[in-house]
C-alpha cells in the first residue's frame with residue numbers, strides 16, 4: 077500500500093508516528109450490524125418463534141428421527157411378556173434402551189440404576205413388579221401416585237419396550253451406590269406359558 081500523500085495523525089510517541097487511515101465506513105457499519113443482529117438472533121434462538129430451538133432440541137430430534145428409521149426394521153414392539161423376553165438379551169437393541177434410560181431415568185434411579193429417589197432396579201426386590209412385562213406396565217402407567225411418572229405418551233412404544241428390557245437386563249448387576257431392597261423378592265424373569273401361547277409375531281415382522 078502506498079502512503080504517499082496520506083495524512084499523518086497528529087500524535088507522535090517517541091518519534092513514532094502513524095498514518096491516518098480510518099476504517100472504511102462500510103466496514104464499521106458491518107461491525108455494528110453484526111452486533112445488532114446478535115441481540116435479535118440471541119432472543120430468537122432462546123425464546124424465539126420456534127420455541128426451544130436449542131442445540132439439544134435439534135440433537136434430540138435428530139436422534140429420535142434416526143431411531144424411528146431403525147425401528148422400521150423391527151416393527152412396533154408390543155409390551156408383552158414374549159417380546160420383552162426376546163429383547164432382554166439382545167445387545168444391539170438394549171443399546172437403545174440404555175440411551176433412553178440415560179436420558180430420562182438417571183435423575184431418579186441413578187446412573188447405574190442403584191436407586192436415588194426411585195428404587196434400586198438391579199436387585200431381586202420389586203415393589204410393583206412380579207413378571208418382566210410388569211416393568212412395561214409400570215412404565216406405561218407410572219407408579220406411587222405419580223412419583224414414578226407415566227411414560228406412555230412421552231416415549232415411542234419401542235423405546236418403552238426397549239428401556240423395560242434394559243432395566244430387566246440389569247438384574248444381578250452391582251451398582252456402586254445402591255438403595256436398600258424395597259418390596260418383595262421375586263423369581264427370575266421367565267417366559268410365561270400364557271404369553272408363549274399368545275405371542276404375536278408382530279416383533280418378527282421383517
Ligand code: HEC
Nearest residue numbers: 180181184193194195202203204205211214219220223224
Ligand atoms: C421423577 C423420578 C423418576 C423418574 C424420572 C423415573 N422414575 Fe422410575 N420410579 C420412581 C419412583 C419414586 C418409583 C417407586 C414408585 C413406588 O413407590 O411404587 C419408581 C419405580 C420404578 C419402577 C418399579 C420399581 C419397583 O420396585 O416396582 C421401574 C421399573 C422404574 N421406576 C423404571 C423407570 C424407568 C425405566 C424410568 C425412565 C424411563 C424411570 N423409572 C424414571 C421415580 C422415577
